[in-house]
Amino acid sequence: MPTATAEQIKQWLDEYAILIRRHAAELTELDRLIGDADHGANMQRGMERVQKLNAAEFADSAALLKRTGMTLVSSVGGSSGPLYGTFFIRMASTIAEAEDETNLIDAATLGKALREGVAGIAARGKAEAGDKTMLDVWYPALDAYDEAVTQGANIHEALVAASTAAETAAEATIPMIARKGRASYLGNRSAGVKDPGAASSVLLLKAAADTFTPVK
């Protein structure tokens, strides 16, 4: 039997797959301008595989998240496979520790899991804030999330706050000069284009805001 959380996690991943497909050309175009023109196609291929996973076959949401990460590592080329893969695998371990017999993820637990996932991205990519990477979206988004939770927001409201902060933060990567990844080879010429990983990260948070509802 699928748990409530595994179903909700699956809805999030399915919505992300839909948004990635819808924005694939745009993501690839950003990557064409400052990378190697494959981000949209790569993420689409990976998320199509994830979409085929059957939530009912997983014992809990942690198991589903772990498989999602492994699927992305093995099917997405470039740096985004390992980065997104690590994100989901690290999220899985945090949720596995927190998950109890109710199998419900509360706002604080999801926030902690997202932050662990992002720590995984930072470690894997050896990047930090200001490098013009997806982290420049994630850090402000997580801060907005935590701030909302502190003020009593439920999981949906906190994700809306995170998603809104993420959109603003992604725009703010446009003038940045890349210090990591292929875009960094361009030096000053990397300025003027939104980071593709930042753009796809916005979609992941938007998908979360659109699918997670309060459980308590």
Ligand SMILES: [Mg+2]
């Ligand atoms: Mg690329």
